[in-house]
Amino acid sequence: MTVVRTVFTAPEPDRGGGREADPVTTEIVRQGLNAAADHMKRSLIRTAFSPIIYEALDFAVAFYDEDMCMLAQAPTLPAFMGTLGFCVRAAVDGVGGPDALAPGDVILYNDPYGTGSHPQDAAMVVPVFHAEELVGYAAIKAHWLDIGGKDPYCTDTLDVYQEGTIFPGVKLYDAGRLVTDVYRMILANSRMADMVIGDINAMVAGTRAGAEALAAIVARHGVETFRRCVARMYDHGEALVRAWFSALPDGVYTAASVIDSDGVSGRPIPFGVAVRVAGSRVEVDLTDCPDQVPGPINCPLPSTVAAARLAIAFLAGAGEQPNEGHFRPLELLTREGSLFHPTRPAPCFLYGIPADHAIELIIRSLAEGVPDSVPAASGGDINSLVWWGNRKDTGAPWADGAPHPVGQGASPRGDGASALMFLSESATRFTPAEVWEARNPWRIERLALAPDSGGPGRFRGGLGLDLSFRCLEDQYLTAALARTELEPWGLDGGLPGRPNRLTVEYPDGTAADYALRTRVPLPEGAVVHLRTGSGGGYGPPEERDPEAVRADLREGYITEEHAREHYPHAL
Template identity: 40%
Template sequence: MPHADPILVEVIHNYLLSAAREMQRNLIRTSYSTIIYEIHDFGLGIYDDQCNLLAEAPGLAVFTRGNDYGLRKVVEFLGEDNLHPGDLILLNYPYWSSAHILDVLAVSPIFHEEELMGFTAVKQHWLDLAQKDPGYCLDTTDVHQEGLILPCSKIYERGVLNRQVLNLIRFNTRMPDRVIGDMHAQISSCRTGERRVQDLVARFGIDTYREAVTEILDHGERLAQAGLAKLPKGTWTAHDFLDDDGIDTDRLVKMQATVTVSEREMVVDWSGSDSAVKGPINLPIGSTMGISALVFKAITTPDSPANAGNFRPLKVIAPEGCVMHAQPPAPTFTLWTSLLAPEVITKALAQGMPDVIPACSGGDVFDVMGVGIHPDTGQYWLEATNEGVGFGAHAGGDGETGIMHLSEPGCRNNPIEVLETKAPWLIEAYAIRQDSGGTGQHRGGLGVLRSYRFLADAACLTLVKKTRTRPWGMAGGGDGVQGEVIVRPGTDREKVTGAVYEHMQPDEVLVNCSGGGGGWGDPVRRDPEAVLEDVRMEYVSPEAARSEYRVAIDLERMEVDEAATKALREGDSENGTL
């Protein structure tokens, strides 16, 4: 685009980014469910007429790249000739929508004088679509157990509400008021973006708009290529394991990625992963593309807004029928595979980029969901939250403590005040897990724990699938402590587990404990004053300070015992451990 006015291109680009943020604000302010307005379990964006992302707003980042794939499936299935002004399409067929059935993609085509010029799309979590279990299904074996499928269904056609589709949804959910309310918020968000793009084109003209779109995408590619050029070149392979598939609880599920970084592209090849499994952890190809794009974005263009141009140098390979490319009717409900996948990619990259890539994070998304009949209303209630994890340490410093897993940047946890207001449970503890971060010259971030006391009969489920293997350390750093879930602690029915769907009675307790990140470097090389500060903050116990870091702490004065520390570390040096 040699004659494009660069200032005008920036004006149009920033207008699109502002429009996407307005879509986000509209969604948050009008949705009914905390999973949307508190947790931000959504992904949205504005696209050109070729389904290329132009602008997005913060949310669940992996959705946005998967939305590209789902949007293309909408156009392919319906045909461009069957898209009209005022249409609003709903899609949740997992193998097209790039998520599970409860993550519904809403698509609004944008027209200017009968000419298709793009789309807005919003994917968000719906609370219930008549899946076999309220909340989440942890043991489905077929996609048809996982809820109502909407295969590119027009909820609005030419601006007219399709009441047949509306009633189909209303009568296939346990929580119709909240689900329908959230759906209308989602539609309103799409319409907001649609209007803003139409206003933009009316102001600058369709030709100028299309020229600007071309330059926005080309510039995004140039930025990605510049970031790629700075990375070491090579091929590296890594793997990790999920605890099980939800059905065969004795079998670890392998995920393997071979990552090749060359001058002009990065290839992520999942060919070494296990075949699709019986339980609901299989991943649609669009989700695999989204996870791979998330890591690629983080290492090439982390500081610029995302658009489809950023991902032109990325190639993703996943053979059909493997756990990373599910085929119908393979169950996909829990999406556990997507939570570990970014860790596998970074584990491979760490072999060639040890000074750039951190150690493994807490390794999972520690969601807790409660569902039941509320004693005050007689209606279904459902609330959820996700705990922060410890991030892995890196060559430049310690890992962060208690932040959202790297598969869900842009999301938040649910405030305690909201959880207790909306649901019959009491949060009795919310704390950092001492000694959960991997030891090292740079310590891994710590996980957290949260304790839930139930005040009424309810079902409680957790989504934790990395309890049998620990978050790995780097450069001699220790592994982090893996997460766990403790059901009814201190009773004769105590159970220590990971993913669980448990029926809880009044006064019973569940404790959710997230994992700590891996450490980086030899822990005996950690500055004793940093170890002392960790003990002061109760991140590290005095016992671990002595046994792992070889630092003796005078607990009365709360200072380093320099003589004892010197003796401990000199002893290690004489024994060849330093």
């Protein structure tokens, strides 16, 4: 099969030269773009209908220049960071290219092979003009509760056509006028049409607010000054990342792991990653993986790009909000027709499972080169649960879904954080129990940090979470858990943490574990126990500070039995 080299950013055109831009003005432009992106984010949150958007923040917002290079992104869903550029390009191509655009256009795009996601992750793109000249794009990509797939959330699809209705770049608004045929098609292909339309209108409002803010920044500084500042901004991001990699020894860094299952065959899926560092250039090689698999864990190229970008930003981004320049030093190797570069119509609903695994494996591979910067493994998954049904009293359809937090890996500098979202969703939020209980037919009977779950070590892994949901009405659940077999690895002598697990306790006293399972019937009275994974430890447990062990005992993070087994020197 063909090996494909993806270069993230073409050379920036010379528009007067970034070196000529005033550094103070450049910083004003950069911070203005970040503030405008946050404005777009807030507009969406305040108008969205679904908790998956306004509570969990399962979306991303960003600006792109006219060459479709990322100007700025608000802190939202990092996993979408590398995919929105693909969405913008494919959406614009779908309506005929930049020459077919006009002020007031809003383009809808959700083809999984262009978004890198399942069809529920839909993109809205608004072109931005200044004095009739195209200067950029405002874009939002957000999760809709349902868009006509075989189920509202799927773990067992066999091709992409089972996964939802696809809009391959169509104008929802044409020069400011609603295209009613497209609007009606969306309504006709959703089980929760009222909520989806509410979220779509919120996305339109958000992208329009962002487009106005971007246009105002361009108008304030003038097109030429703005472009020179953007060129300097990109150059700064590139220099920052190149400096980080220049400090590493040149060489090839490798790591390998195993994905539990593809959701259909039940077979484990091994894969490896190689990171090649040469001077200030880095190449991520994901060709050491199986061919595309029968189940829906194939990861389309845009999300493979996003995984590589996210790993590099985590290590070398210095905590800055990224722009396109940060990714110029990065190249990606994939193999067309493989797990990380599938071809249509391979199913890809659970694309995030291999993407998330690859993120941590890329980071792990560099532990030899930068041991002071690489943490042990986390729980390694977002533990997606999606629930739906019809309300008992009214028959009205309802649905909800959320990611759930895991323990983070310990590092050379300290214990891992407890119960935070996995890196790919690190800016998302954990829905409050009060919101869940007010909206859905559940009762939360347990929500607590899990004692003894963190991997022992000189520095302890972060704790996972124990959650128990009691069903107050009949309903359905799709469980999409990964890393249920693989224990989160420790580093430098640290011990592993616990894997993820979901158990349903039925009213008749029976129980069953589920990892990837679609449409699990939950009768009234059933209890769903979710045990999210923890972080691995760092360093030998016998080197842990005795006072830290005693503090963990006082706080209830570990039990006395656990302390006697792993930290007897502290007792």
